[in-house]
Amino acid sequence: MHDLSDEGLMANIADGDRGAFQHLVERHLDRAVRLAQRIVGNRSDAEEVVQEAFLRVWTTAPRWRLDGALFRTWFSRVLVNLCIDRKRRPGFAPLEAAGDPPDPAMGAEQRLNQSQEAAAVAAAVAELPERQRAVLALCYWQEMSNAEAADVLSLSVGAVESLLVRARRTLRVTLKARLGHAMEEKL
Amino acid sequence: MTLNRLQQVAEAYGADPRRWPAAERQALEPLLAQHPAAHALLRGEQNLDRLLDGWQVAPPDWALERRIVAVAAMAGQVRPVRPWQRLAGWLELLWPGDGLPRGRLLWPQVAGLAAAAMIGFLVGISDFGAFDQADATGLDDALTGISAVGNWQ
Numbered sequence: 356m357h358d359l360s361d362e363g364l365m366a367n368i369a370d371g372d373r374g375a376f377q378h379l380v381e382r383h384l385d386r387a388v389r390l391a392q393r394i395v396g397n398r399s400d401a402e403e404v405v406q407e408a409f410l411r412v413w414t415t416a417p418r419w420r421l422d423g424a425l426f427r428t429w430f431s432r433v434l435v436n437l438c439i440d441r442k443r444r445p446g447f448a449p450l451e452a453a454g455d456p457p458d459p460a461m462g463a464e465q466r467l468n469q470s471q472e473a474a475a476v477a478a479a480v481a482e483l484p485e486r487q488r489a490v491l492a493l494c495y496w497q498e499m500s501n502a503e504a505a506d507v508l509s510l511s512v513g514a515v516e517s518l519l520v521r522a523r524r525t526l527r528v529t530l531k532a533r534l535g536h537a538m539e540e541k542l
Numbered sequence: 543m544t545l546n547r548l549q550q551v552a553e554a555y556g557a558d559p560r561r562w563p564a565a566e567r568q569a570l571e572p573l574l575a576q577h578p579a580a581h582a583l584l585r586g587e588q589n590l591d592r593l594l595d596g597w598q599v600a601p602p603d604w605a606l607e608r609r610i611v612a613v614a615a616m617a618g619q620v621r622p623v624r625p626w627q628r629l630a631g632w633l634e635l636l637w638p639g640d641g642l643p644r645g646r647l648l649w650p651q652v653a654g655l656a657a658a659a660m661i662g663f664l665v666g667i668s669d670f671g672a673f674d675q676a677d678a679t680g681l682d683d684a685l686t687g688i689s690a691v692g693n694w695q
Contacts, residue, residue, distance in 0.1 A: 371619060377611050384610075388602040402602070406610050413614040417621045469596055476597040495556065495594060501563055519554040527590055 361426035368416040376413055383427075384409075386497065387434055393492040394438040396481040404441050408434045424506070431499075431507045435489050442485060472534065479529040487522035490515055548573050549583050556594075557587040 359367070359375070361382070367375035387408065391401035411433055412419075419429075480488055486508065493504040494515065505515045548570050555561040559571055574580045633655075 369619075373611070373615060376614055377607075380607055380610050384607055385601050388606070389599045392599045393597075398600075402606055405602075406606070406613060409610045410614055410617060414617055414620050417619050472593055473597045476593050480597070495561070498561065501555075516550075516554045520550070523553060523556075523587075523590060526594075527586070530590070530593060 365412075365416055365419055365426055368413065369419065376416075379412065379426075380409055383430065387430070390431070390492055390497055391434060391438050393480065393496055394435065394485075394488055395441050396477065400441055401438075404434065404437045408437055428503055428506050431493065431497075432509075435493070435507060439485050439489065475530055475533040476526075479526050479533060482529060483522055483525060486510075487518050487525070490518040491522045494519055545573060545577055545580060545583065548580055552584050552587045556591045557584040558591060 357378070359378075361379065364375045364379045364382075368379065384405070387405045388401055391404045391408075392398055395401050395404060408430065412430065480491065483491070489508060490504055490510075493499045493507060494501060499507070501512050501515045501519075504510075505512045508515070510518075547566070551562050551566060551570060555563070559567055559574075562570060574584075
């Protein structure tokens with residue numbers, strides 16, 4: 356089963372194979388949680404969204420058709436759409452987004468700086484418009500090609516590039532304001 | 543490829559050539575060696591990249607995996623609807639079930655529907671004699687459109 360492609364696993368899941376489903380979850384869980392957390396901004400919502408996305412994989416597998424798309428692209432589309440829906444809910448509270456604690460091997464001042472910078476980045480990303488946030492998460496942190504990100508978001512490659520430029524420009528301005536003069540010259 | 547395009551690519555994808563579009567990477571990388579100004583273009587993007595890379599997200603707790611698999615185990619799967627299942631669904635709407643097993647309930651109803659259709663067909667055939675030839679021709683023309691075709695010629 357470890358040799359099976361995602362699409363092969365989906366064919367087995369369509370026949371009700373729970374082992375194939377578990378294997379697919381193991382294969383994509385880490386990536387899915389990281390993507391969701393960078394879009395919704397907090398861990399608990401990210402985990403709920405990921406659970407919902409995988410449940411959709413299980414329930415719809417018998418009707419899933421390849422249609423030329425890779426599972427990874429289709430699943431990313433499901434996940435991104437669920438993340439955007441979650442953020443649009445009234446009363447959604449995004450932040451708790453500092454991420455991993457800094458490396459304990461660093462000095463105290465360095466740890467504090469890194470922690471502050473990570474928190475500033477998380478807050479700045481949370482303020483981006485949803486499509487800019489999604490495209491940045493896909494292309495920068497998930498290292499997807501611009502063509503695959505365009506496929507996930509049903510956009511042209513040119514539109515993806517334009518959203519990336521706008522996202523990075525906005526982040527530069529926001530981070531200068533959040534991190535103060537120390538970053539002013541660097542950014 | 544020009545420095546202008548290098549700047550556009552760096553502003554979108556960052557300073558690391560590994561993130562640049564594969565189709566343009568080979569053409570853009572030599573610019574870094576040829577133009578000292580290219581490095582200056584990338585410097586601001588490198589600093590932004592360093593900040594973005596610093597936002598790490600912890601890997602998931604594997605309890606989440608167990609939870610996902612457990613939730614799926616309780617859920618059914620949505621299977622494609624076959625035409626005969628669709629027909630059964632319509633019949634179910636006409637005669638809602640009353641707690642009896644579906645198969646036993648459905649067959650007498652299907653048989654009743656077929657018998658009613660057969661009686662209607664037989665009554666229709668026996669009444670054909672009442673049509674005169676003109677009516678029959680008119681009906682036939684209306685169904686096939688032959689008269690209309692004739693008028694076009």
